[in-house]
Every structure is written in C-alpha cells, then in structure tokens.
Amino acid sequence: METQDCFRRRLATLTAHLQSSPPIQQGGPCLEMDICRAKGSSPGFKVALLGASGGIGQPLALLLKMNPLISVLHLYDVVNTPGVTADLSHTDTSAVVRGFVGKDQLEASLQGMELVIIPAGVPRKPGMTRDDLFNINAGIVRTLCEGVAKCCPNAIVHIISNPVNSTVPIAAEVFKKAGTYDPKRLMGVTTLDVVRANTFVAEVLGIDPKLVKVPVIGGHAGITILPILSQVTPSSSFTKDEVLYLTNRIQNGGTEVVEAKAGAGSATLSMAYAAAKFADATLHALKGEAGIIECAFVASQVTELPFFATRVLLGRNGVDEIFPLGPLNDFEREGLVKLKEELKASIDKGTAFTAKK
Numbered sequence: 001m002e003t004q005d006c007f008r009r010r011l012a013t014l015t016a017h018l019q020s021s022p023p024i025q026q027g028g029p030c031l032e033m034d035i036c037r038a039k040g041s042s043p044g045f046k047v048a049l050l051g052a053s054g055g056i057g058q059p060l061a062l063l064l065k066m067n068p069l070i071s072v073l074h075l076y077d078v079v080n081t082p083g084v085t086a087d088l089s090h091t092d093t094s095a096v097v098r099g100f101v102g103k104d105q106l107e108a109s110l111q112g113m114e115l116v117i118i119p120a121g122v123p124r125k126p127g128m129t130r131d132d133l134f135n136i137n138a139g140i141v142r143t144l145c146e147g148v149a150k151c152c153p154n155a156i157v158h159i160i161s162n163p164v165n166s167t168v169p170i171a172a173e174v175f176k177k178a179g180t181y182d183p184k185r186l187m188g189v190t191t192l193d194v195v196r197a198n199t200f201v202a203e204v205l206g207i208d209p210k211l212v213k214v215p216v217i218g219g220h221a222g223i224t225i226l227p228i229l230s231q232v233t234p235s236s237s238f239t240k241d242e243v244l245y246l247t248n249r250i251q252n253g254g255t256e257v258v259e260a261k262a263g264a265g266s267a268t269l270s271m272a273y274a275a276a277k278f279a280d281a282t283l284h285a286l287k288g289e290a291g292i293i294e295c296a297f298v299a300s301q302v303t304e305l306p307f308f309a310t311r312v313l314l315g316r317n318g319v320d321e322i323f324p325l326g327p328l329n330d331f332e333r334e335g336l337v338k339l340k341e342e343l344k345a346s347i348d349k350g351t352a353f354t355a356k357k
C-alpha cells in the first residue's frame with residue numbers, strides 16, 4: 001500500500017509537471033503540437049482558422065470540426081477563442097479542437113499546420129466598399145502571414161479577409177520577403193461568388209442549384225467579379241435581360257447582404273459555407289484525389305495581371321493547373337476589359353503596402 005508521504009511526493013511531482021506544461025486548450029509550444037496529431041482519433045489534416053471568433057469564424061469553425069478529413073483544428077483570434085473552443089470541443093466529431101487567444105499565441109496556433117484559413121479583419125458597413133477596409137485589414141493580414149511564413153511555411157493559405165484583390169498580393173509579398181513564397185499554395189477565396197452565381201442562375205432556370213456550375217473570373221469586388229454565363233453547366237442560354245440581371249446580382253451579392261444586415265456586418269453564414277466547401281475541396285486534392293476544380297484568385301498568367309480568379313485544378317501541392325478563360329461572348333469580353341483596370345489598381349495597392357514596411 002502507498003504511504004501518505006509517498007502519495008504526497010507523487011502528487012507534488014505531478015502538480016509541478018502540470019504547472020510547467022502550458023494548457024493545451026489555450027495553446028502550447030511547438031513541441032506540444034507534434035504530440036497533438038496523435039491525439040486526433042483518426043489521421044487527418046491539421047487546419048488553423050485565424051479570426052475564429054468572428055461572424056464567419058464561428059460557423060466556419062463548426063463546419064470544419066464536422067469535416068472528417070480534419071484531425072486537428074486550431075482556432076486563433078485576438079478575443080473569445082477560449083469560449084468558442086470550449087463550446088465546439090463538446091461536439092462529437094473526431095477533430096481535436098484547440099483555442100489560442102492574443103498575439104502571443106499566434107505562433108503556437110500555427111506550428112505544424114497544413115492549411116491556414118484567414119477570415120480575420122473588419123467587415124463592411126452600408127455605404128462602404130471593400131477597399132475601405134484596406135487600412136485596417138492590410139496590417140492584420142500582413143502580421144498573420146508573417147506568422148505563417150515563420151511557423152508553417154509549407155501550409156496552403158486561404159485568404160478570406162477583404163479586400164481580397166489586395167490582401168492576396170499582400171500575403172504574396174510577405175512570403176516573398178520571408179523566402180517562403182510558393183504561388184501554388186496561396187489562394188484568395190472567391191467561392192462565395194460561385195455559390196451565389198450557382199444559386200441565382202438555378203433560380204432563373206428553375207432547377208436545383210446543386211446541378212449548376214458557373215465559372216466566375218476576375219477578382220472579388222464589384223465589377224471585378226465576372227460570371228461567365230456563356231459557360232454555365234448545364235449548357236443554357238439566357239435572354240439579354242437575364243444576363244444583365246444575373247451579372248448585376250452576382251457582382252453585388254455582397255452589398256445586398258451588407259445592406260440587409262444594416263450595419264451588423266456582411267455575409268457570414270454563406271461565406272462560412274463557401275469557405276468550408278473550398279477547404280474540403282483543397283483537402284481532398286491534398287489527399288491525392290484527381291479532377292478537383294474550383295475557382296480561386298491566384299497568381300496567374302492567363303491575363304497580363306499578376307493575380308486573377310479563374311478555374312484551377314487543385315492537387316497535392318495546391319494549385320496544380322490554371323485553366324484559360326475559354327471562349328467569351330462580346331458582353332463578357334467587354335466586362336473583362338473593364339474589370340482589369342480596377343483589379344490592377346487593387347493588386348498594385350496590395351503589393352506596394354508590403355514593400356513600404
């Protein structure tokens with residue numbers, strides 16, 4: 001039988017050990033993260049969500065926790081992740097979820113991650129453009145990407161924070177400066193434009209949105225969002241009025257939500273759905289599944305601009321192939337000419353921001 005002294009000594013040793021170990025739920029040092037993978041009940045990917053307590057972050061965290069391809073989910077934000085993490089950790093899906101709060105825990109949240117999704121930053125209010133968010137969000141994205149370059153330079157990075165047309169070039173410059181840039185691994189998330197396009201086109205055609213695929217090219221703001229209705233699957237023809245209605249509604253889908261929310265933010269639920277869909281496609285491709293095609297805003301040579309959203313083939317290394325624009329009709333060609341000027345200015349603004357530091 002154990003004597004009381006012996007028991008006390010063992011208790012003291014255990015207490016000292018626990019006090020010297022960082023609380024796993026709140027994040028820990030790099031070493032802890034290697035142990036963490038073994039804690040997932042099934043092998044899978046390690047994913048970090050930065051901006052996890054926000055309007056997009058919370059529903060997206062739930063959808064990612066439900067994804068069987070993910071074994072470890074790290075939730076980072078400057079506020080409220082302990083509560084979000086505690087809440088989410090009670091759901092009976094296999095991913096292990098850990099919370100990290102405040103800039104001191106950013107690096108711990110990123111160690112060993114294979115996919116990093118970034119919706120951190122402020123959303124629009126009515127009357128604002130996405131570019132009006134630049135002054136705040138540019139610095140946030142830069143800091144978070146510096147963390148990625150340092151702690152998980154091989155991770156695939158999905159940028160959601162607006163203005164995407166500038167934040168993706170900002171991220172590229174950060175990675176270039178750190179010597180970790182691989183254009184295949186950096187993607188601006190434009191899936192919400194495709195999700196909206198599929199929905200609105202399905203409404204017009206009177207069919208199930210699941211059957212519809214609309215390529216959306218360009219960027220992610222106003223006229224830089226260009227749905228290619230001539231390439232819709234299933235092959236469909238639209239009247240001139242339908243084309244004008246659909247193009248306008250797809251280009252202004254974000255503003256439609258911002259105005260309806262009347263100051264309470266922008267799209268969160270549909271964005272979380274779109275980001276989860278894009279993350280799932282990316283992870284299936286990383287696993288080696290063939291033929292996974294999505295639209296994304298990536299470093300590209302399909303036009304003279306350095307970044308452009310088009311259909312891309314995802315693979316084990318991220319973006320494996322970028323598809324050409326395909327045949328465009330007169331209306332789409334005109335839209336392409338108009339969007340390039342605005343998109344170029346936004347890209348240049350992002351590129352210049354990082355160079356200034």
Ligand SMILES: NC(=O)c1ccc[n+]([C@@H]2O[C@H](COP(=O)([O-])OP(=O)(O)OC[C@H]3O[C@@H](n4cnc5c(N)ncnc54)[C@H](O)[C@@H]3O)[C@@H](O)[C@H]2O)c1
Pocket residue numbers: 050051052053054055056057076077078079119120121122123124133137140144159160161162163164189190191192193220265266267268271
């Ligand atoms: N790409 C798209 O299609 C798309 C769609 C919708 C929204 N967005 C953009 O996503 C962003 C987030 O929108 P939201 O509705 O979730 O906003 P939100 O304000 O509800 O949430 C943003 C979260 O980011 C956190 N945050 C702020 N600074 C941070 C930092 N330095 N590090 C980590 N986290 C930080 C905040 O604490 C907050 O929890 C906005 O910029 C919005 O415009 C993009």
Ligand SMILES: O=C(O)C[C@H](O)C(=O)O
Pocket residue numbers: 123124130162192253254255257258266267
């Ligand atoms: O419109 C916004 O500001 C958010 C987002 O970019 C969207 O398209 O919903």
